[in-house]
Amino acid sequence: MGVIIRVLLVATSLVLAMLVQKYRNLARSLPAPPLSVTEYWGPGSADNYKEDPTVRPFDIKVDPELIADLRAQLSRPLRLQETLEGVGFEYGFNSEALRNVTAYWRDTYLVNWDAREAYLKQFEHFETQIQGLRVHFIHAKPQATEGKKVIPLLLLHGWPGSVREFYDLIPLLTNPNPNSEYIFEVVAPSLSGYGWSQGASKVGFGTAQIAVVLRNLMIRLGHNKFLLQGGDWGATVGTNMAALFPQNMLGYHSNSCLDFHPLAMIAKTIRTMFPNSLLNDEERGFVRNSTEEITLILQESGYFNIQATKPDTIGAALLNNPIGLAVYILEKFSSWTNAEFKKLPDGGLTKRYTMDALLDNVMIYYITNSITTSQRIYLEIISSTNVILERVHIKSPAGCARFKWDPIVTTDFELQFKFKNLIHSTYHSNGGHFPALEIPQTLYDDFIAFVKKINL
Structure with a gap:
């Protein structure tokens, strides 16, 4: 019996040693993969490509014929399948709500298109050529700088958003705040392939490659060091940038902090199984148990599966299809703002946003x-480069703001494996996935609190 016990002890020790070694291997930071900062992503061959570094004003004016054609399309009879009785947005976009959106879009919004276009033009828009791609961006400089520290800020949106998300946030960042010594020079680009920024013509252009392009943009504008704030894909582009170019990062702030490090995924599984043991009282009010987490993923990930496998198929279905495009985009501004809104016949779309703001965003995709x-x-995003980047530690000062109704909330327990200098961690009882558009003042206040902790 003594021999058997000794064998078991030795075997247990070996297993534990292997697990410890495996943990250490997973926990260590991998070196950032070497990515070319000049790789060509435009159409055709790079042999005759010569980059034009000029930064030019960009006119976002829309051809009046396009607006007239859109009104004509929206005037056609809507042949919709009626929504089930007593159902709001549980099955998707409610048919009666769609009729109302279409009518407003056609008879109010587009009738006043000149005013909407002027609103979108209130900031200065620019374009430049980087790695074979046209890059569009808003450049908003501080209104007054006396007694203030001016900090460059790269502001990044995600899907299905656009630079329109930032129209109420930018003035807060660029106008003097008596309660803050900081003011910001804001660069808000359309992500490559979004809005007025050209999409790549080559396979393999993911968030890491976008990070390279946008870092090159900031360098071109004279900002060798800058802050970054991002949500959704903007958050992922931001972490990729912080991993690849830590020398350029003053700090990283996000309202969509995520961590897909292998150990973080294990930690998340443990956290959902034993929430009472691993979460404090504040965190428990924000995260979901394992059943709720799985249910939400099943309900909300259909679009992701389609776009991660056949993006051009769903894209073809939505191109030149304004009704389909609006339904596909606006449904996310319902369920990702507050999951409870799906019980409402109008999806709660105008509870937190104006219809004009929502349609501005749709229009940017359409035009x-x-x-x-x-x-x-x-x-x-499903590439070896991004898998490696998930295991590159982020050592720049980082701040993570969570909002109550965001579909995905990641705790410090999970973030610790990637973010090694998480100096700011907050939970807000209001707001969802699009706080810059929904509650810009709250997002601004959180960002300022983060910047003060960096003490630039």
């Missing part, structure tokens, strides 16, 4: 024909 190129990022 630029960018829905297909915006969705390809979901397929490109």
Whole structure:
């Protein structure tokens, strides 16, 4: 019996030693993969390509014929399948709500298109050529700088958003705040393939490659060091940038902090199984148990599976199809703002946003024909480069703001495996996935609190 016990002890020790070694291997930071900062992503061959570094004003004016044609399309009879009795948005976009959106879009919004276009033009828009791609961006400089520290800020959106998300946030960042010593020079680009920014013509253009392009943009504008704030894909592009170019990062702030490090995924599984043991009282009010987590994933991940496998198929279905495009985009502004809104016949779309703001965002996709190129990022993210980057530690100062109704909330327990300098971690009882558009003041206040902790 003594021999058997000794054998078991030795075997147990060996297993534990192997597990410890495996943990250490997974926990260590991998070196960032070497990515070319000049790789060509435009159409055709790079042999005759010569980059034009000029930064030019960009006119986002829309051809009046396009607006007239859109009104004509929206005037056609809507042949919709009636929504089931007593159902809101549980089965998707409610048919009666769609009729109302279409009528408002046609008879109010587009009738006043000149005013909407002027609103979208209130900031200065620019374009430049980087790695074979046209890059569009808003450049908003501080209104007054006396007594303030001016900090460059790269502001990044995600899908199905656009630079329109930032129209109420930018003035907060660029106008003097008596309660803050900081003011910001904001660069808000359309992600490559989104809105007025050209999509890649080559396979393999994912978030890491977008990070290279946008870092090159900031360098071109004279900002060798800058802050970054991002949500959704903007958050992923931001972490990729922080991993690849830590020398350029003053700090990283996100309202969509995620961690797909292998150990983080294990930690998340443990956290959902034993929430009472691993979460404090504040965190328990934000995260879901394992059943709720799985249910939400099944309900909300259908679009992801389609776009991560056949983005051009769904893209073709939405191109030149304004009703389909609006339904596909606006449904996310319902369920990702508050999951409870799906019980409402109008999806709660105007509870937190104006219909004009929502349609501005839809229009940016429509007038630029960018829905297909915006969705390809979901397929490109599944690459060896991004797998490696998930295991590259982020050592720049980081801040993570969570909002109550965001579909995905990641705790510090999970984030610790990637973010090694998480100096700011907050939970807000209001807001969802699009806080810059929904509650810009709250997002601004959180960002300022983060910047003060960096003490630039």
